[in-house]
Amino acid sequence: MGKEMGGWDSARAFCHAGVVTVAVPAALGAAGFTGAGIAAGTLASKMMSAAAVANGGGVAAGSTVAVLQSVGAAGLSLATKGAVTAVGGVLGFFFPK
Numbered sequence: 001m002g003k004e005m006g007g008w009d010s011a012r013a014f015c016h017a018g019v020v021t022v023a024v025p026a027a028l029g030a031a032g033f034t035g036a037g038i039a040a041g042t043l044a045s046k047m048m049s050a051a052a053v054a055n056g057g058g059v060a061a062g063s064t065v066a067v068l069q070s071v072g073a074a075g076l077s078l079a080t081k082g083a084v085t086a087v088g089g090v091l092g093f094f095f096p097k
Contacts, residue, residue, distance in 0.1 A: 021085045025075060033072025044068070 032042025039045065044065075051065045052058060059065050076084065 019088065021081055021088060024084055025071070028068060028072045031068075033068045035073050037073070038069060044072075 032039040032044030038048050047065050047068075048059060051060070051063055055063075071080075
């Protein structure tokens, strides 16, 4: 099968899209970015510590740590879920194995 949309290629892309949509929030939670805040002793806490030291004691608004914590606490917006799903589908289609 080539890269035509149809058959197993489109099914594989659809499957990858769903996996990515679920995997991103799960990965953030596993890293320590939770709804209750950053979990102690996790990758997230180490990132937060490094960001705070680099910024003189606080985490800058809009920084990587701040954005990841926001997503971990509130989840992904509908628009972001759509974008993540689309990217996952495209990657699954072009890189099927």
